[in-house]
Amino acid sequence: EVKLEESGGGLVQPGGSLRLSCDASGFAFNTHEMNWVRQAPGKGLEWVSYISGSGNAVDYAESVKGRFTSSRDNAKKSLYLQMNNLRAEDTAIYYCVTSGATIPAFDAFDIWGQGTMVTVSS
Amino acid sequence: EIVLTQSPGTLSLSPGERATLSCRASQSVTNNYLAWYQQKPGQAPRLLIYGASSRATGIPDRFSGSGSGTDFTLTISRLEPEDFAVYFCQQYGRSPRYSFGQGTKLEIK
Numbered sequence: 049e050v051k052l053e054e055s056g057g058g059l060v061q062p063g064g065s066l067r068l069s070c071d072a073s074g075f076a077f078n079t080h081e082m083n084w085v086r087q088a089p090g091k092g093l094e095w096v097s098y099i100s101g102s103g104n105a106v107d108y109a110e111s112v113k114g115r116f117t118s119s120r121d122n123a124k125k126s127l128y129l130q131m132n133n134l135r136a137e138d139t140a141i142y143y144c145v146t147s148g149a150t151i152p153a154f155d156a157f158d159i160w161g162q163g164t165m166v167t168v169s170s
Numbered sequence: 171e172i173v174l175t176q177s178p179g180t181l182s183l184s185p186g187e188r189a190t191l192s193c194r195a196s197q198s199v200t201n202n203y204l205a206w207y208q209q210k211p212g213q214a215p216r217l218l219i220y221g222a223s224s225r226a227t228g229i230p231d232r233f234s235g236s237g238s239g240t241d242f243t244l245t246i247s248r249l250e251p252e253d254f255a256v257y258f259c260q261q262y263g264r265s266p267r268y269s270f271g272q273g274t275k276l277e278i279k
Contacts, residue, residue, distance in 0.1 A: 083268070093207075093215065093258055095268035107267050143214055150227045155262035156205035156220035158227070163214055 050074035050159050052144045057164030064134050064168070070127040070144030070161060078102075078122035080148060083157065084129050086140035086166075096142070097129065112138075134168045141165050172197045174259055174271035182279040189246040191274045193259035198239045200263030206235055206244045207258045209273075215258060219244060246276075254278050 056068040070082070084096040097118040098107040106118050117130040127144055142164050145157040173196040183189055193204065202222040207215035217226040219235035222242055232247040246253055259271040 085268075092272045093260070093270040095266060095270070098267050109266055151217070151220055151224070153220050153224070155201075155203035156217055156226075156260065157207075157215075158217045158220075160214035160216075 052161035054164040068129040077125040088140045176271035191244040195240040203262040
């Protein structure tokens with residue numbers, strides 16, 4: 049079974065840091081690009097970050113650039129999101145997603161984790 | 171920056187009816203890399219359509235996608251009770267790398 053499982057969410061004060069993790073199983077993790085997508089309570093979806101299969105290429109939404117860092121450990125089949133200088137507007141469910149696990153395409157997200165909630169509040 | 175605008179915001183229909191959801195892009199979508207997702211309360215989104223018109227694995231054939239360039243449509247031919255949910259479109263390619271529409275809520279009339 050193809051699966052993604054996030055962890056690491058929680059309550060953090062403004063200006064604080066948090067590290068999210070995503071464990072993958074059921075597919076060749078090291079060949080797949082990975083992304084983080086978030087959803088604020090009652091709102092729509094927002095793409096956050098991208099990382100290539102090798103980890104050599106990354107890309108970020110303007111809203112998180114300079115504050116968030118995506119990385120991966122292919123030996124552990126794990127994806128990470130280091131979030132620094134957190135703001136109230138970063139409060140959201142964070143989903144780990146990938147493409148191409150069940151479809152012959154890289155441009156859409158066919159596998160989603162269950163999400164992990166991050167709350168930024170004092 | 172490419173912006174996706176979905177319409178209508180809310181669509182009220184009855185089971186058995188046909189649903190037509192629209193997604194319009196502010197610029198042409200690269201290679202028609204346009205996807206549609208369904209999200210039910212408390213669940214992660216589920217991929218329905220990719221490449222504007224290809225159904226994802228396990229998606230019933232009552233779901234179909236069409237369009238090109240800047241105008242795309244998701245059609246549900248005959249609504250089943252489980253189809254009432256929120257639907258998002260998403261593009262790949264232009265800055266930002268990925269972006270989503272704001273969503274259309276499909277509710278029971």
